Amino acid sequence: MNPLIIGLLMTVSVSNLEFYVSTGGADNNPGTKDAPFATLERARDAVREIRSGDRTSGQGVTVWLRGGDYIRTETLEFTAKDSGTPGAPVVWRAYEDETARLLGGRVINRFEHVEDAAILARLGEAARDNVLEANLRDLGVDDFGALHSRGFGRPTTPAHGELFFGGRPMTLARWPNAGDWELIAGFPEDAAADDDHGGNIGVLAEGFFYENDRPRNWRNPGGIWVHGYWAYDWANSYERVTELDLARCFIRTDEPHGLYGFRRGQRFY
Numbered sequence: 001m002n003p004l005i006i007g008l009l010m011t012v013s014v015s016n017l018e019f020y021v022s023t024g025g026a027d028n029n030p031g032t033k034d035a036p037f038a039t040l041e042r043a044r045d046a047v048r049e050i051r052s053g054d055r056t057s058g059q060g061v062t063v064w065l066r067g068g069d070y071i072r073t074e075t076l077e078f079t080a081k082d083s084g085t086p087g088a089p090v091v092w093r094a095y096e097d098e099t100a101r102l103l104g105g106r107v108i109n110r111f112e113h114v115e116d117a118a119i120l121a122r123l124g125e126a127a128r129d130n131v132l133e134a135n136l137r138d139l140g141v142d143d144f145g146a147l148h149s150r151g152f153g154r155p156t157t158p159a160h161g162e163l164f165f166g167g168r169p170m171t172l173a174r175w176p177n178a179g180d181w182e183l184i185a186g187f188p189e190d191a192a193a194d195d196d197h198g199g200n201i202g203v204l205a206e207g208f209f210y211e212n213d214r215p216r217n218w219r220n221p222g223g224i225w226v227h228g229y230w231a232y233d234w235a236n237s238y239e240r241v242t243e244l245d246l247a248r249c250f251i252r253t254d255e256p257h258g259l260y261g262f263r264r265g266q267r268f269y
Contacts, residue, residue, distance in 0.1 A: 016060040017050065019043050020095070023068035036066060040076050040102075047090060048081060060088040067098030071106065105164070106141050108134050122218070147225050151237025153259045174269050175214060181267035184230070185209040185249070193261060201231060202262030207243065207252030216246050226251065228268025231260035 018033075021043045025036035037043050043063045050061070061084065084090035094100040111132040114120055120128050136144070148157035163170040171178050186209045187202025195201035202208055208230075224241040237258035241251055 016062045016091075018062050018064060019046050020064045020066065021070075022066040023070065025066075033064075040065075040070065044076070044078070044082060051090075052081070058088055060084055061090045063090075063092045064095040065092065065098075065100035066095050067100055069101050069103050069107070072102055072104045076102075105162075106139060108136070108139060108141075108163070110134050110139065124217070147238065147240070149238055149240060149254070149256055151227075151258055152235040154237060154256075176269055181269055182210055182212055184228075184262055184264055184266045184268065185211040186264055187262045195231075195261070195263070199263075201260070204230075204253070204257035204261055205255070207250055208262040210249050210251065213249075215244065215249070218244075218246070226253065226268050229266055230258055230268065231263040231266060233266075235260055 019031040020033050020036035021031075021040060022036040022038070025038040027038050027042040029035040029037055031037045031043060031046050037046070047061050047063065082090065111134045114123070114128070114131050114133050119133070123131055136142070143161070145159065145161040147160050150157045176182055184202075188206050191203040191206035192200040193203055224244060225238055226241055227236065227238045229236045235258065239253035239257065242254045243250070243252035245251075
């Protein structure tokens with residue numbers, strides 16, 4: 001009888017190494033599911049440590065982020081030494097069906113009704129009881145960014161500070177409200193120029209007139225910016241207001257100006 005020799009090919013599955021991060025963790029923890037790290041930096045460094053010592057035995061590494069908001073005040077830096085390989089990848093991911101968010105902003109939660117009489121005087125009567133305020137400096141926010149003159153054919157500038165609510169960016173206080181526009185009523189006739197199309201156009205440095213009386217109710221009209229399609233519907237720009245004459249319904253803006261002039265009937269807010 002000839003002997004029967006059977007060969008068995010066995011496949012061994014090597015599971016990944018795992019680290020856990022939680023908003024309720026601590027960086028002196030071992031990074032396990034029951035004792036997670038608190039910061040992404042600590043998890044990154046733990047991955048570096050274990051991979052630099054060649055203790056992975058060809059295994060990949062998964063960093064699990066438990067659900068919650070991870071507030072970022074500086075950049076999380078990765079280099080080539082944080083990379084895995086096709087056979088042993090380094091993966092960062094949210095844990096199961098939990099939602100982990102990396103937020104570069106601050107959570108603002110201490111809103112109160114406005115009580116300052118000077119601020120209330122700037123608000124319309126119908127709005128006064130519906131406006132809330134928060135002292136950002138008390139919440140550790142002192143860099144608000146800045147508005148910059150920008151627009152069609154202009155250099156790119158850093159964005160100003162933004163407020164998000166319910167995952168949506170909020171609109172800076174504006175008039176008219178979003179969806180509506182005010183129209184240019186005219187410009188100083190002694191500052192008109194030929195628009196090369198058989199009409200006149202207002203010189204940017206000399207300002208323009210508007211029609212609506214709403215600005216007459218404004219108090220302390222400082223820090224105002226305007227945005228509009230001043231001459232053509234395809235060329236917009238943001239301009240800082242340097243003069244607001246409520247009696248004449250007149251606005252003058254600061255340099256640098258947009259590329260074109262002011263045309264009657266063009267829209268702005």
